[in-house]
Amino acid sequence: MKTKGINHLALVCRDMAETADFYTRALGMPLVKTVALPDGGQHFFFDCGGGSLLAFFWWPDVPPAAPGIAAVKDFPAEPKSAVGSMNHVAFHLDEDELDASIARLKAAGVHVSVPIVVNHDDSPMGVAREMHDGVWVRSVYFRDPNGVMLEFAATLRDFRPEDIAHAPARAAEPAEA
Structure with missing residues (x-):
């Protein structure tokens, strides 16, 4: 397949x-x-x-939203959601379009998360305040009217073999599906 x-x-x-x-x-x-x-x-x-x-x-007759359970409560501050939930949707975007996209979101009255642009890197925190050579994706987070967390993500480089640096974790007691 x-x-x-x-x-x-x-x-x-x-x-x-x-x-x-x-x-x-x-x-x-x-x-x-x-x-x-x-x-x-x-x-x-x-x-x-x-x-x-x-x-x-x-x-x-749809059931109401359940932030923090069926969806992320706030990203990146409170990123957890339940097993089987949809955490967020990330759309590809070229890096040179990030600023214009943020302006378009704000002009449409959409709240953009703070910090506005998140620099994802391989540091222990996973993010950096400043742009540097180790940043592999830059993104901005915002919500749709349903509370769905969305992301515009600009990947800065191709993935390499050394990007697989962690073994998958196993829960002591797996959460129920």
């Missing part, structure tokens, strides 16, 4: 009109497909570039 990347990621929204407005207007992602579900719900697909789609389900 050989996959060719992500076809789509399907999330759940609280209001499809609000969600469609955010993704088309604030993020510039074209709405490319809409589906009316037989149970009264909807399933909409947005083109997020590179042949990938971001999709949303909506139902009139």
Whole structure:
């Protein structure tokens, strides 16, 4: 089996009109497909570039959001979410587009996390205040109207064999799925 990347990621929204407005207007992602579900719900697909789609389900009787359980509470300050949850969605972006993207988000009234641009590196903290040669990705975090944590990520270099430097951890008592 050989996959060719992500076809789509399907999330759940609280209001499809609000969600469609955010993704088309604030993020510039074209709405490319809409589906009316037989149970009264909807399933909409947005083109997020590179042949990938971001999709949303909506139902009139959807359960409420559960930050810190089903979704991240605040990134990067409180990054944990429960087993089986979706933590955040990161979109590829060229580094030279980060500043313009931040300006577009702010102009659309979208709150951007602080620090605004996060420099991810291999230091013990995993982030650096200043840009340096060890930074491998720069990103900005923000939320959609449903509380979904989103990220614009600019990868600065190709991954190398030495980037695999840690054995996978095993929990003393694995969390229930």
